[in-house]
Each structure stands twice: as structure tokens, then as C-alpha cells.
Amino acid sequence: MTSSRTWPARTAGVVLSALVGAGLAGSPSAAAAVTVVNCPSAACTQVAGGLGEPVGSAYDADGHGYITYQNGDLREVDLATGATSTVARGLGNLRGIDLDGEGGAYVGDFDGNLLKVDLGTGSRELLASGLGPLHGIVHSAGTTYATGGSGKLYELAPGGGVRVVASGLGLSQGIALDGKGLAYTADMFTGRVLETDLTTGAVRSVAKEFYEPTSISVAADGLVYFSVGDQVTRLDPATGRGTHIATVRGLNSVIFRLDGDGNAYAAQVTGGGSLWKIKGLTRLP
Template identity: 35%
Template sequence: MAGHAVGVALDPAQEKAYVVTDSGKLYSVSLTHHVKREFVTTESLGSPGGVALDGEGKAYVTDHSGNRLVRVDLSNGTTETVVTGVQAYAVKLDTEGKTAYVTGLDGKLFAVDLGKKDTKKLIVDGLGPSTSGATLDGNGKAYTGNWNHVGNLWEVDLLADRPTKRAVTALSRQSGDIALDGAGTAYISDHWGDVLYKVDLASGAQRVAVKATGSFSALGVALDLDNGVLYVSTWEGQLWRFALRVLQSPELIEITTGV
């Protein structure tokens, strides 16, 4: 892929992954035939950091250089700016696909109403520099990390009258993107350390799950629980797939990339 593959989102029903690169490209990748296709969009996507799907033919892509969130119609490549004024890096949608939760590189988390033009609400700030990876647990909690900074794994209570944040644990590595397995474990990318590691949300314990000989600069992560696989996009423009049952074992996975 052209550029660094910074974010990935999955469409298991169509057996596709959607990957964005920091060069402003959006790709679809067949998960069965391993064929990639570049989308030709009606305008540049700027400097993406993340991508999310609404399940209705639309992709939402962050553009941190343009301080905006962009909607892409996957049927024809038409783009539309949804919200501005956000140093947008990561994006996740709620289960209804009506609200996007967007992290800003300035340490903020916003809720964006996708049904209205340029409507956002600040949820919390003070999440640290280079706030990046965000994920939702489906039960009113969001988790964020910092891709260029060793900081905390933050948990944000979205259901509180006044949403609050708490540090789950002080991370020993950078945290580019985050995926939850629904059983209390977070899988986190660290492109500086060339590893994928996991954190027990209850205890805060951390352990490297995947380590590379060569370059495996993990950036985007997306988990397909139904099929038991985790996808990782990398700085090298690659998309990797790992079986969740292997990642759940106590053994370290060591790979040789040849890069």
C-alpha cells in the first residue's frame, strides 16, 4: 500500500478490511482472496489516522492535518466533511452507527453526531499528547492510548452525567491502537517497539504477544470476534492476521518479516 497503513476496520459480512494510509489513501482488502483495491475519492483524505464503518456503505476517516472527520460513500467515492475543529486521529462508532467517538491528538475525546452537520461534544480532555487509539466496549466505556508517547491506558465512562476518565494502568510502551476481546483483555499496537502487546484490564498486567525480527511496526488493530482473528496494519504498509486463540496463549509469537 502507498504510505503507512495507520488504521484498519473490518466488514466481516463482506469479508473485507478497509485500510487507510497516512498518504491519504483508502483501500479495501479481500480477506479471502487477499486482493486490495484503492478507492478513488472525490477529494484528498488528507492525513488519516483511523477509519470506521457504519455497516450501511459509509466509511468514516479522520484527517488530523485538516482537523476534521470525513465520510466516504463506498459505492462511488464521494466524500463529505462531517465535523471540523478536531485534531482527529482515531475513530470508533457506537453500535447504532449514529455517534462517532473521535480522539484528538491534543488529548481530547469527542462525540460526533453523524446525523447532523458539524455537531460535536467534548467528552473529556487531558488524555495526554498524541492521543490516538480509541475503542469502545459496548457497555458505555471508551479506552484511549498515545501513539507517540508512553502514558496511561485511559478508561472513559461515557454514561456518567459528567463523563470521567481513569487510568487503567501506566503503560510501559506506546499505544497506537486498541482492540478489546470482550473478556477483559486489550490488544495494543506499538509501532516504535515493533510489537503487539496485551493488557489485562482488571489487573493492568502487560505482556508482549507478538514480536518481530525485522520490521513489524504495528499501527491499526481490529478484532473479528466471530471468526476469532485479529488484524494488524503496519508502518510498512502491510496487513497481518493472527488467530485469537494463539494470541490468548501465554507463549510469545516471534515472526520474521524480512524487512
């Protein structure tokens, strides 16, 4: 992964070409209109510190965040106070996480295991194994979807059993659903943002030539949000048109996850580990 400190100098030419081709840049005046979000500021505040080296995170509707670690820890963060507690230990070399809204967390690890963790007791259940590194997890209506280093998109239905929905998706650090039968992933190998039909497995590229796109999310407006270095893009998957809506400064990487209100949370590994909230990211012009 490339931090926002090194990304501009190494990839400015590549990204500028991609932005021009996608209609995100093309004139100095257009670039000047992009919102700059400074961290810290009123728009970007630190929620918690002393978090070590977080890997993945997910957020519920009750003001709690849940963070995974490579050492197998799953920790809870009170988003109002910054207080932290450990939910479970020894879960493996963890990566992605999502919540079911009913007291359960679904976590994936680098060794290809998908587990369900009871957030109240810390007990765990192995749901599937041998799936390759699972960086992106999403759970919806009793069904879990996972993707990562294998380039495959997996579906685990309520009754059990794993189905390969699609292959050849590259390496994505996340996965997002639109609630209408489509999933979105961002291939860091080729710079593509991909749309997959969860029923048929059909895949199409809705954006390409970005350098290491990350933080794939679908907001309540039905639009896709992702980051490239310190730049955040809003993408209309129906038209393929993207808009560079923000440049985030002050964080070592802008790998974020949206909550239900359109706020973004970014976990940082530098300075002892911290969690930041970018207010109303999806509401930026």
C-alpha cells in the same frame, strides 16, 4: 512512532520496569513462556502487498479491509485474495478510520476533519472540522467517537453536533469501546492506558509507564489489547493486571487492529507496503 527494530535497545530498561510493576515480568521463566509469533509463519501470513504507505485500517465482517493514506486515498483490500481497489481519492491527509457495517466509513484527517464516505460510490460528507489531528476513530450504534493529537475525546451523535467527552488524554493513535459505555485510549506521551466514561467524561488510568502504547482494542472477552514495540499485552481493566501474551517478530512495527474473531491485522509501510494477519491473537495463553 518508533519501529520494533529500534525500540528494544532504546527502551529496554524502561519497559522492564513497567512490566515488573504491572506483573508482566519478573522472572526468566515467565518471560520464556511468552508466545513468539514469527512473520511469516502459519500464525502470521501476508494478506496483501504493494500497498504503499498505509496509515489506518478497519475491517468488516465480510472479509474486506479498508486502508487510509496521507495522500487522501481510501482503498479496499479483499482479505481472501489480496486484491485491492480504490474507494475514493482526495479525502485529505487521512489518519483514523472505522466502519458502520452499513456501507459507510468514517475517516479523520490530520487537519481535524471528520468525514463519512460511502464505500459503494466514494461520495463523502463533511461531518465536523477543527478537531485537531484525528488518529483514532470508532463508530457504534450511530455515534462516532474520535481522538488524536488534541488530547480530547469527541462524540458526534446521529443528529449532528460535536460534544467534548473528555480532555487531557494525550496523543492516542486509536480508540476502542467496550460496548458498556466505556472507551479506552493509549497515551503515547505518558505511556498510560486510559478508561473514559462516555456519559460522565470521567477518566482513570488503568495502566501506566509503558513506552508508546499503541493499537488499543477491546476484544469479545472484554479485555483490552495493545502493543508496545513488538510486544502485545492483554489488560484486564477491572483489575489493572496485564499479561504479555506475544512477541511479534519480522514486522517493522506491530500496530494492529482486531477483527470480530480475535485475529489481528497489521499494516506495514516497508517493502512496498503490506498487510499481515496474526491468527487468533486474543486466544493466546
